Amino acid sequence: MLQLKGLTRRxxxxxxxxxxxxxxxxxxxxxxxxxxxxxxxxxxxxxLGVLEPDAGEVxxxxxxxxxxxxxxxxxxxxxxxLYPKMRVRAQLEYLAQLHxxxxxxxxxxxxxxxxxLGLAExxxxxxEALSLGNQQRVQLAAALVHDPELLVLDEPFxxxxxxxxxxxxxxxxxxxxxxxxxxxSSHQLELVERLCEAVAIINKGRLVASGVVxxxxxxxxxxxxxxxxxxxAADWATAVPGARVxxxxxxxxxxxxxxxxxxxxxxxxxxxxAAGRVTHFSSxxxxxxxxxxxxxxA
Amino acid sequence: xxxxDGVRLVARRELVERTRDRSFLxxxxxxxxxxxxxxxxxxxxxxxxxxxxxxxxxxxGSAALAGPLGQQAPLVxxxxxVRHPADLAAAETGxxxxxxxxxxxxxxxxxxxxxxxxxxxxxxxAASRTARAQAAxxxxxxxxxxxxxxxxxxxxxxxxxxxxxxxRKANRAIALPAVFLLYGQLIGYGIMVASGVVxxxxxxxxxxxxxxxxxxxxxxxxxxxxxxxGLLQLLLVGGIGLTVAVSIDxxxxxxxxxxxxxxxxxxxxxxxxxxxxxxxxAGAVVSRQEELQNTATPLNLVLVASFLxxxxxxxxxxxxxxxVTSFLPPVAPLTMPVRVAGGxxxxxxIVVSVLITLAAIALLVPLSARLxxxxxxxxxxxxxxxxxxxxxxx
Numbered sequence: 262m263l264q265l266k267g268l269t270r271r272x273x274x275x276x277x278x279x280x281x282x283x284x285x286x287x288x289x290x291x292x293x294x295x296x297x298x299x300x301x302x303x304x305x306x307x308x309l310g311v312l313e314p315d316a317g318e319v320x321x322x323x324x325x326x327x328x329x330x331x332x333x334x335x336x337x338x339x340x341x342x343l344y345p346k347m348r349v350r351a352q353l354e355y356l357a358q359l360h361x362x363x364x365x366x367x368x369x370x371x372x373x374x375x376x377x378l379g380l381a382e383x384x385x386x387x388x389e390a391l392s393l394g395n396q397q398r399v400q401l402a403a404a405l406v407h408d409p410e411l412l413v414l415d416e417p418f419x420x421x422x423x424x425x426x427x428x429x430x431x432x433x434x435x436x437x438x439x440x441x442x443x444x445x446s447s448h449q450l451e452l453v454e455r456l457c458e459a460v461a462i463i464n465k466g467r468l469v470a471s472g473v474v475x476x477x478x479x480x481x482x483x484x485x486x487x488x489x490x491x492x493x494a495a496d497w498a499t500a501v502p503g504a505r506v507x508x509x510x511x512x513x514x515x516x517x518x519x520x521x522x523x524x525x526x527x528x529x530x531x532x533x534x535a536a537g538r539v540t541h542f543s544s545x546x547x548x549x550x551x552x553x554x555x556x557x558x559a
Numbered sequence: 560x561x562x563x564d565g566v567r568l569v570a571r572r573e574l575v576e577r578t579r580d581r582s583f584l585x586x587x588x589x590x591x592x593x594x595x596x597x598x599x600x601x602x603x604x605x606x607x608x609x610x611x612x613x614x615x616x617x618x619x620g621s622a623a624l625a626g627p628l629g630q631q632a633p634l635v636x637x638x639x640x641v642r643h644p645a646d647l648a649a650a651e652t653g654x655x656x657x658x659x660x661x662x663x664x665x666x667x668x669x670x671x672x673x674x675x676x677x678x679x680x681x682x683x684x685a686a687s688r689t690a691r692a693q694a695a696x697x698x699x700x701x702x703x704x705x706x707x708x709x710x711x712x713x714x715x716x717x718x719x720x721x722x723x724x725x726x727r728k729a730n731r732a733i734a735l736p737a738v739f740l741l742y743g744q745l746i747g748y749g750i751m752v753a754s755g756v757v758x759x760x761x762x763x764x765x766x767x768x769x770x771x772x773x774x775x776x777x778x779x780x781x782x783x784x785x786x787x788x789g790l791l792q793l794l795l796v797g798g799i800g801l802t803v804a805v806s807i808d809x810x811x812x813x814x815x816x817x818x819x820x821x822x823x824x825x826x827x828x829x830x831x832x833x834x835x836x837x838x839x840x841a842g843a844v845v846s847r848q849e850e851l852q853n854t855a856t857p858l859n860l861v862l863v864a865s866f867l868x869x870x871x872x873x874x875x876x877x878x879x880x881x882x883v884t885s886f887l888p889p890v891a892p893l894t895m896p897v898r899v900a901g902g903x904x905x906x907x908x909i910v911v912s913v914l915i916t917l918a919a920i921a922l923l924v925p926l927s928a929r930l931x932x933x934x935x936x937x938x939x940x941x942x943x944x945x946x947x948x949x950x951x952x953x
Contacts, residue, residue: 309770311936328773336770342763347576358568359771403767 262286263411263442268317270303277303279466285444290437292453293446295463296557301446302339305415309336321411332360335409337417341400345389349380349399352388353406360407374402394425401429412436414445418452430456454549462556469556474549481547486526489515489541490533497536504529507551515541519555565772569780570787577788587792590743594800597736611638612679615650615659620666623694627686635682731901733816734873737823741893742866745830746859748789749838755781756842757851765935774932782835789831793824822896830892832920834858836927843934844942861889869893876903886912888919
């Protein structure tokens with residue numbers, strides 16, 4: 262289990278992380294989401310020891326992360342990092358050795374990931390000669406080449422075409438299936454929802470919500486209602502006190518309402534009936550995107 | 560994996576990648592060419608090769624000069640070939656065609672095509688004086704032996720206060736290419752360290768590296784690796800240059816040439832150790848190659864000034880500037896080899912200079928390493944040294 266405990270980091274007056282704590286279980290696919298500048302990259306850099314926290318600690322399997330355990334983490338930084346002039350195979354072997362593999366093991370592992378990620382034909386090319394998509398594959402291979410116990414990936418899906426997304430998702434799922442936890446940050450919330458068992462949502466350096474996605478959605482259920490009203494004015498819902506329109510699905514005329522804390526759903530139903538003939542009224546699970554918006558706006 | 564393993568891996572990557580790069584071959588070739596030019600060109604154009612003069616003797620009055628010319632030519636370091644053109648016209652043709660350098664007409668007139676060599680004229684005038692004196696003494700009924708002792712007294716012996724050492728001059732001459740080579744390597748490989756650091760920052764590969772190893776391992780590995788490339792290049796350039804020069808016998812190498820190469824290698828190591836860590840800091844505080852010019856300029860200026868100091872030390876190896884700067888760490892790696900090559904530095908001076916330089920390196924390395932570690936992960940605006948110092952906690 263990876264545990265972040267009370268991480269705090271300031272840059273001058275700016276508080277990038279404010280007492281951030283959450284944990285990632287063994288074998289879990291964990292999404293790390295938040296708006297730009299929320300502190301995701303800072304948190305990941307601290308996990309990798311690239312950055313020192315002002316306060317707080319990171320634990321891996323119950324012990325504070327030190328230099329030796331850090332070598333067993335696979336890391337993909339936000340802005341990709343490879344030597345542009347170095348050849349793919351040489352670069353992967355070098356990075357594997359830096360992480361402690363002996364030369365034969367490094368050669369085997371580099372060869373394995375070059376095959377697995379479809380880079381065999383480009384293995385002798387300089388990284389700068391590759392397409393951006395292929396560079397991203399090399400970057401992924403660089404994070405995987407030392408067979409890490411934990412993967413920390415900063416925006417691994419950004420800039421990938423749909424095929425690349427599938428390849429990457431397949432590799433990550435195989436890793437979690439083998440027991441290796443994967444934590445990655447992303448703006449693509451549908452993707453996070455599809456892939457991740459658990460998430461942490463942060464905003465302005467603070468944790469807003471974290472846990473298993475299914476539980477978070479169930480917890481949000483009491484507050485989201487899907488309502489269909491026939492014969493009402495298009496904007497009837499905006500007039501309901503204590504409720505907000507989250508989503509307006511086209512076609513069936515139903516709207517998704519989010520109720521403020523303390524608002525009685527019966528009052529909403531009364532308002533709906535006053536507006537027209539109620540054809541549908543049900544509690545709904547919010548999507549991750551709904552939870553995210555809710556968290557960020559709070 | 561130990562700390563040293565990390566350093567060794569980084570150093571090996573630098574060595575392999577940089578020597579495989581085509582620019583390494585190119586810069587080695589160019590340096591070799593420049594070095595050869597330094598050795599060969601002065602020999603070809605400015606050497607004191609024995610000049611050979613063709614002198615035509617025309618008319619009976621000139622014949623008496625043949626003997627004195629032959630005797631006196633070696634005294635001015637020249638060789639004389641005496642020719643006998645049939646008449647004045649033949650001598651003029653010979654002068655015109657370049658077969659003759661000078662003609663003596665009837666023992667009382669000199670004829671040249673245009674401005675003759677001053678030394679040649681002086682030689683002929685002296686020979687003429689001797690011939691006339693010989694004739695006058697013979698008329699006064701002196702014996703040949705008496706004439707001989709009057710006209711060719713034994714030369715005055717020359718005594719120098721310092722032991723005369725012709726090799727020393729030659730060794731001083733070879734100090735010039737040595738200083739050029741040292742200066743070029745120090746500035747070239749210093750910049751290579753700096754731009755290597757910036758490359759890792761600008762491509763963000765630094766984050767991947769520092770997630771695996773510590774900043775000090777990366778810094779040490781880079782400096783050692785690049786330094787080995789520089790040393791290898793010096794060995795190649797110096798070794799090939801000297802070997803080729805010796806084997807084709809193109810030039811007379813001064814006997815100190817190989818010792819001077821060793822001197823250059825040793826002072827490259829000292830100078831590179833001193834400057835490379837500073838160049839690493841210059842690279843660590845910026846994020847893009849274009850900004851490197853600003854931070855590396857002070858170091859470049861110090862190196863240029865040291866180079867000029869060393870050049871002046873060649874001319875005056877025991878002057879106050881040369882003596883003082885051969886103990887100042889930034890300048891010593893360039894001026895001290897000059898004084899050592901020419902045999903101008905006393906043993907104690909060399910020892911003290913090396914010790915001071917080593918002490919400066921020992922002081923500089925931890926300071927620079929701390930600044931490097933504090934700055935190397937910061938991107939964006941140029942990192943102030945004070946911020947780098949406080950950001951790095953040890």
